[in-house]
Amino acid sequence: MLLQTSALSRHFAGLVAVDRVDLAIPQGGIHAVIGPNGAGKTTLFNLISGLATPTAGQISFAGQDITLLPADRRAQAGMARTFQNIRVFATMSVLDNALTGLHARLSASLPAIIARLPGFRRAERDAIARAQAALALVGLQDRAYTQAGALAYGDQRRLEIARAMAGGPRLLLLDEPAAGMNPAERAALATLIRAIAAQGTTVLLVEHDMPFVMGLSDSVTVLNFGRRIFAGPPGAARQDPGVIEAYIGHKAAVRLAGQAP
Numbered sequence: 001m002l003l004q005t006s007a008l009s010r011h012f013a014g015l016v017a018v019d020r021v022d023l024a025i026p027q028g029g030i031h032a033v034i035g036p037n038g039a040g041k042t043t044l045f046n047l048i049s050g051l052a053t054p055t056a057g058q059i060s061f062a063g064q065d066i067t068l069l070p071a072d073r074r075a076q077a078g079m080a081r082t083f084q085n086i087r088v089f090a091t092m093s094v095l096d097n098a099l100t101g102l103h104a105r106l107s108a109s110l111p112a113i114i115a116r117l118p119g120f121r122r123a124e125r126d127a128i129a130r131a132q133a134a135l136a137l138v139g140l141q142d143r144a145y146t147q148a149g150a151l152a153y154g155d156q157r158r159l160e161i162a163r164a165m166a167g168g169p170r171l172l173l174l175d176e177p178a179a180g181m182n183p184a185e186r187a188a189l190a191t192l193i194r195a196i197a198a199q200g201t202t203v204l205l206v207e208h209d210m211p212f213v214m215g216l217s218d219s220v221t222v223l224n225f226g227r228r229i230f231a232g233p234p235g236a237a238r239q240d241p242g243v244i245e246a247y248i249g250h251k252a253a254v255r256l257a258g259q260a261p
């Protein structure tokens with residue numbers, strides 16, 4: 001397994017956001033974590049990427065126990081992520097945004113940077129080439145010198161993926177990448193995610209949108225109230241009574257609360 005969690009938990013005061021979750025993600029392919037609002041999906045991603053500390057349980061990545069490893073060391077080990085809410089630097093160029101994805105991987109030392117020694121210039125050239133390749137992967141190579149804030153919404157989301165891909169990660173974590181996208185942008189995103197998996201990066205995505213996940217994923221893990229209620233192929237998830245109940249139950253609860261489903 002490339003990524004494994006065992007009995008992973010995160011408590012917030014009285015609330016159990018992630019409750020003894022076992023997750024097993026093999027090397028290669030596209031894998032999804034789904035579940036209703038508040039199921040614990042983002043918290044699980046935060047635990048995996050090192051932005052939150054587990055209350056209990058273990059995480060292993062590429063054969064290494066990373067439970068206590070800081071986030072930057074996980075990035076160096078080959079993990080990259082995007083966020084549920086858009087996080088581009090609006091006044092920076094598209095290329096500079098992609099370059100920020102490489103900071104954990106730049107190897108030049110501080111004296112070399114200050115003196116602009118040849119080693120630094122080589123590292124800089126190498127970083128720019130990697131950032132440009134990541135922009136090409138997401139189809140933004142012609143927008144490198146545009147201000148990121150001037151991009152259309154769907155392109156800003158693609159830029160976040162480019163930034164995460166710039167370091168050549170083994171595992172890419174995408175938190176609701178299709179959120180707020182129109183159907184054409186969603187279709188293009190699905191094509192991009194397939195291309196990323198085809199070039200060898202394992203993809204783990206969190207999504208709300210069941211149809212989007214169903215056509216795309218090799219495996220699905222379903223969370224509800226922090227608990228894993230299903231793990232297996234997407235076709236079986238759709239027919240699983242517990243999964244159906246979690247989704248229908250959630251919609252009914254939302255309707256009772258007077259919000260749009």
Ligand SMILES: Nc1ncnc2c1ncn2[C@@H]1O[C@H](COP(=O)(O)OP(=O)(O)OP(=O)(O)O)[C@@H](O)[C@H]1O
Nearest residue numbers: 012015017035036037038039040041042043044084
């Ligand atoms: N920092 C925090 N402090 C307290 N409670 C939190 C915190 N982060 C998350 N929670 C709670 O933990 C639960 C899981 O939240 P989380 O954001 O992981 O869910 P989610 O599945 O990503 O939901 P969504 O689909 O809305 O993005 C929720 O009840 C949420 O309110």
Ligand SMILES: [Mg+2]
Nearest residue numbers: 041042043084
């Ligand atoms: Mg979330």
